[in-house]
Amino acid sequence: MARVPAAERRNDLVNAAIQVIASHGVDGATTRRIAEQANAPLATLHYCFHSKEQLFAAVFEKLAERYHEVLVAHDAHGDLRTTARAILRGAMDWYLDSSDFASATIELISWAQRQQDHPAVAVYNEAFKSMRTILETAAVGQDVEPETIDQIGYIIGALSDGFVVNWLTYADRDQAARQADVVMDVLDTWLAAKLA
Template sequence: MPRIPAAERRSDFVKAAVKVIATHGIDGATTRRIAEQAQAPLATLHYCYHTKEDLFADVYAFVARRFREVVRENDPHADPATTARRLLRGLMECYLESDDFAATALELISWARRQHEDLGIRVYDEAFEAARTVLQSTASSRPLEAETIDEIAYVLATLADGFALNWLTYGDRSAAVKQMEVTAAVLDSWLAVRLASVPAALG
């Protein structure tokens, strides 16, 4: 039987941890359950990760990377309003596509704020920074103040996370698809008012 490279094994364990955390929560995410989910010996997990904290650090990195990927994949290279709409839809589609990812992301951030304050903040900070960077790059024709860009990023996160909580609570996909449209309409209404009320930043 061919030997599986350590990097591939670590990736398997991270994906398994996402599934286990989504199902059992942080406290229930034992190394034994994670190894079983990955269909690997427990000894192999401990060989790849000396501590559970090391594994969770990679899970955090995975979550942060996935948020950055969603932002990058949903950058239409358009004006700020169009870009914001696309980013929101991309985030909601990501959550709808994988309720395991949605549950794990929210669980990890909440847990980290209680146990390792900076780690929980860092995941959010990285997601915000990715959104800010994209919004700034699309505002070349009408540059926006940094405060306005920050507000757009905040509203995106608030709407996307609210959608995720509702989706995880009820698990009704058909309702969630309709709620995506409602959530997008809320963003459209807010953007129309907010962007009309602020002057362009001075060059």
């Protein structure tokens, strides 16, 4: 049997952890279950990650990286309003298409609140930093206060977080698509009031 490079094996284990956390929650994400999902020996998991917390930190990094990719992919390179709308719509579409990522994110954030270092804070800070950069670029040439840029990022985060919890609760794709339109209307109304 061919030897799998360590970096590839780590990536496999992180992806397996995301799937297991999404299916069984953080408490059900045993190292044995994660190793089985990755089709790897348990010893390999313990070699790659010296603790479960270290593995979960790598999962947080992967989630943050993936969310950043979603933000960048939905940068409309337009004005501020167009870009904000594209980012929110892109985030909601990603959650609809990536239930494992969505479920794992919610599970891990709940878990992280009970940890000493609260690793979810770093994930959110990175997301807001990425969003701010994209929105600032879109606002060039417009008279928009930096505080408004941060508020738009917060609104996008709050609306997409609420959307994903509702989507995971009901798991009704048709209903979620209709609700995504309502969420976009909320953003449009807020933007119209703030950017008028």
